[in-house]
Amino acid sequence: MKKIVIVGAGASGVYLSLLLKQQMPQNQIIVLEQNKSPLKKLLATGNGRCNLSNRKMHSQYYQSDQLKMVQSIIQDFDMVEQMQKIGLYCVYQGDLLYPKSEQALSVRNVFMQRSEEAGVVFQYEQEVLQIQRQKHQYLIKTNSQNIIADVIVLAMGSEAGKLSGMNTSRYEILKQMHLKVVEPVPSLVQFYTSPVLKSLKGVRVKGTFSLVENEKCIHQEKGELLFTDYGVSGIAVMQLSSFYQKHHHYQLYIDFFDELSHNQLCQLLSKQSSLFLEGLMNHKIAKAFQKYQYLSIDQLVSLLKHYPLEIKGIREASYAQVMKGGLSLKEVTEDLELKQYPCIYAMGEILNVAGMCGGYNLHFAFASAYRVAKAIERNVYVKNS
Numbered sequence: 001m002k003k004i005v006i007v008g009a010g011a012s013g014v015y016l017s018l019l020l021k022q023q024m025p026q027n028q029i030i031v032l033e034q035n036k037s038p039l040k041k042l043l044a045t046g047n048g049r050c051n052l053s054n055r056k057m058h059s060q061y062y063q064s065d066q067l068k069m070v071q072s073i074i075q076d077f078d079m080v081e082q083m084q085k086i087g088l089y090c091v092y093q094g095d096l097l098y099p100k101s102e103q104a105l106s107v108r109n110v111f112m113q114r115s116e117e118a119g120v121v122f123q124y125e126q127e128v129l130q131i132q133r134q135k136h137q138y139l140i141k142t143n144s145q146n147i148i149a150d151v152i153v154l155a156m157g158s159e160a161g162k163l164s165g166m167n168t169s170r171y172e173i174l175k176q177m178h179l180k181v182v183e184p185v186p187s188l189v190q191f192y193t194s195p196v197l198k199s200l201k202g203v204r205v206k207g208t209f210s211l212v213e214n215e216k217c218i219h220q221e222k223g224e225l226l227f228t229d230y231g232v233s234g235i236a237v238m239q240l241s242s243f244y245q246k247h248h249h250y251q252l253y254i255d256f257f258d259e260l261s262h263n264q265l266c267q268l269l270s271k272q273s274s275l276f277l278e279g280l281m282n283h284k285i286a287k288a289f290q291k292y293q294y295l296s297i298d299q300l301v302s303l304l305k306h307y308p309l310e311i312k313g314i315r316e317a318s319y320a321q322v323m324k325g326g327l328s329l330k331e332v333t334e335d336l337e338l339k340q341y342p343c344i345y346a347m348g349e350i351l352n353v354a355g356m357c358g359g360y361n362l363h364f365a366f367a368s369a370y371r372v373a374k375a376i377e378r379n380v381y382v383k384n385s
């Protein structure tokens, strides 16, 4: 019998525990979790609806130092089929995959019930602080105990969104083991802007939004933006934030009328009389634009199609959905086993893999757990035979 310890009862950790116990019921599977309960972050995903995956699944929607490996992991995993196997029925809404229940809570319940029934042992309020090699095994030190393990899986996620803890022990463990960690920075997060358009707080705009540096467009998103009292939020902004780099200066350009060309909008405005922009766009925005009444139609159209906001920075990790950065994929094999530490694996967001909004991060969390489950099964079988 082997003792397999998973560090972290998040999406990837709990799913792996279930796969391992189903594949190899004779082995002892222990999950160590620093929180008082499992899957806290999962409950918050997709605004509580849990966007599990995306029909357009490709490494082009990820950032990492080894996109080829990411592609191989994500394409080997069929979310709908694998979730069905554990009793979770999922359906597409457009390109986005959700549980039929549209409740992250039901996903958590299915996962926990299945893994507890299978005999996985969960230990809570166990923060892993150190991992040391001990002959052919490893010693794990937590805040209250020492455990010897044959196989360890690192599934500590990231500090994004606060729900998996803001402590730095996850990265400290890796650094003590002399593993390369790419500096984690918040991604899928809101922007601080100048000016802050406080009068528009709460107003949503559909349009095209461009992240621009030195007049060069870095990335463009069509979608929705939300004005807030610190800057801007919304899915389009979150997506653009994944292209943001520290120490660079960016502008955000808003095209309020992306369905119309410059000339078409000029024609539309030339027919407007004293109402100015009222009736053409959100009332609050129309009111805010009244100060530009002195502009020619051509100038006004230029402003409506390229409205500039200076980006003063991104919001902090506690507001982000993921962290870009983490354990470099150069430290792991195709099986996600650490090259320097046989029988230690890493998966999910602790790795330097960050996806866009739209189910890409949960897909990678589950797909990487699936890859690790297959590798451990092979590995333990070879060593036992």
Ligand SMILES: Cc1cc2nc3c(=O)[nH]c(=O)nc-3n(C[C@H](O)[C@H](O)[C@H](O)COP(=O)(O)OP(=O)(O)OC[C@H]3O[C@@H](n4cnc5c(N)ncnc54)[C@H](O)[C@@H]3O)c2cc1C
Binding pocket: 007, 008, 009, 010, 011, 012, 013, 032, 033, 034, 035, 038, 039, 040, 041, 042, 044, 045, 046, 047, 050, 051, 052, 053, 126, 127, 128, 129, 155, 156, 157, 158, 160, 161, 162, 163, 164, 165, 169, 170, 320, 321, 322, 347, 348, 349, 350, 358, 359, 360, 361, 362, 363, 365
């Ligand atoms: C608000 C929000 C909404 C999101 N919505 C979506 C969405 O709809 N679709 C999508 O694809 N992605 C979404 N994401 C991202 C997605 O939730 C994560 O990428 C995914 O949960 C990562 O899974 P994981 O298993 O790697 O890590 P996590 O789920 O973060 O789990 C890691 C676990 O490890 C524990 N841990 C950490 N360090 C230690 C330690 N030293 N000792 C013991 N335990 C430790 C943590 O407490 C945590 O329970 C969202 C994220 C947030 C914050």
